[in-house]
Amino acid sequence: MSISLPRSRLSDPDAGLLPVIWTVSVSRLTGLLGDVIPEFDRRARIVPINLGFEEAVDVIGQRLRREHCDVVIAGGSNAAYLRSRLEVPLVPIQANGFDLMEALARARRIAPRIGLVTHATDVPTFGSFQHSFGLDIEHRRFVTREDARDCIADLRANGIEVIVGTGMAIDHAEQVGLPGVLLYSADSVRQAFEHALELTQTLARSGAPSPRRRTPARPRDTDHALLGDSAAMQQVRERIALYAPYDSTVLITGATGTGKELVARQLHAASGRRGRFVALNCGAISESLLEAELFGYNEGAFTGARRGGRVGLVEAAEGGTLFLDEIGELPLPLQTRLLRVLEEREVLRVGATEPTAVDVRVVAATLQTLETLVDAQRFRRDLYYRLAALRIALPTLHERHEDVPLLVAHFFRQLADTDAPLSVEALARLREYPWPGNVRELRNMVDRLRIHWPPERGTLSAATMLAWLPELDAAGRAGAAVPARAPPAAGADSLPTLLARFDGNRARLAAELGISRTTLWRRLREAGLG
Known part of the structure; x- marks a missing residue:
């Protein structure tokens, strides 16, 4: 275990006035963080914690009882594991498209057959990226250490010669004799620090409670408004206000990128429930791991079970809200167990004989049509009716295109702390775009624009904007106002x-x-x- 405090802060009398950032990392990412931390040493008191997963949670929990921390920075699977287990905000280190291109270029110089191994939350756009550039690269996603090891073994068996991926993936690759290239770059680490510093400023302005007072920090519930003046969004806000005070389950439906988790967080924030908001993506974890993650387990429940057992996410959300994203991906055997939680208000850990009473409100979300899954006998009918007690359907951004200027202005203020520099014609082009990726796609486009067009350059014309957002022009030529085709049936x-x-x-x-x-x-x- 290695926990250190930068020497320059130990003797600095002004250190207590700076925001406090803890970095949590293992493997290769630790070295990359060490290279970047000195650049931010005068803007924050940075404490490296070179641990991961359960050990990191235990140590951070102990330290928070006697020390102050404003925000935690972590990457990959470590970040995903810590997110729902800490009482302080977490900023993930995220690889961007430039990181991916640079890492792939370095890997190509080592060997022609490349495997990409990332955590389930990393590089979500790789599929379209690979298709656009015609790359023949095997991509694997993992959730746990065991998943990462299996991914590497599978790729090696299929003739892959070099691995691009997270630090954990590279460690496993080198253990079996494969060279590895780290996916993250110094720039992605710098961006995480910048976002962490922005978050501490936002929390200070909003008067959010400090973790030092041991009050669960929930900045995402209060800082992210559900924006839009359209009639459709006004109706969504009315539903949230109506449903929030009740304990009934809510089913949120909508396409990807429409803000389903944001609606769930708004429901929780307005509910008055004093417990935590705990989120889980049901499609990102294998069935065997999902059972233990959701319901917990007792000591000795299975080989490798942690001493003392482990609390599942249902119990972790005690007194609060459990958000189950992609509920249609929940395996049938676990659907039965979830139904018991909803009906009996109790949870049975894996390996336990006595249930534990829980006070949890469940909010579920799906982009699939659950009625179709019920007809195909892939989703329990009784669970469907139980989950859909209350419903909120989210419109696509294309269906509320009048909200685009408001969202553009909001994202420029959020990401660049400036007014939107777009001309009237540029805004009109954005309104005409069909937005297949919805609000998430719009935010990513604004992020790209604010990097390429800083505010001092003046007003951004439509023609110049198209140079940085070529998908707008391509959509116009292809007649993209026609809805994208549905994926093939999966019967x-x-x-x-x-x-x-x-x-x-x-x-x-x-x-x-x-x-x-x-x-x-x-x-x-x-x-x-x-």
């Missing part, structure tokens, strides 16, 4: 045909179907194709 009878169409490439098939590789593997197994 068991069609799976052999779909597999053949993609030459047996399961990663491409999962991306086409819009489901995780774990879900595809389960469906193939159910169809006798596993």
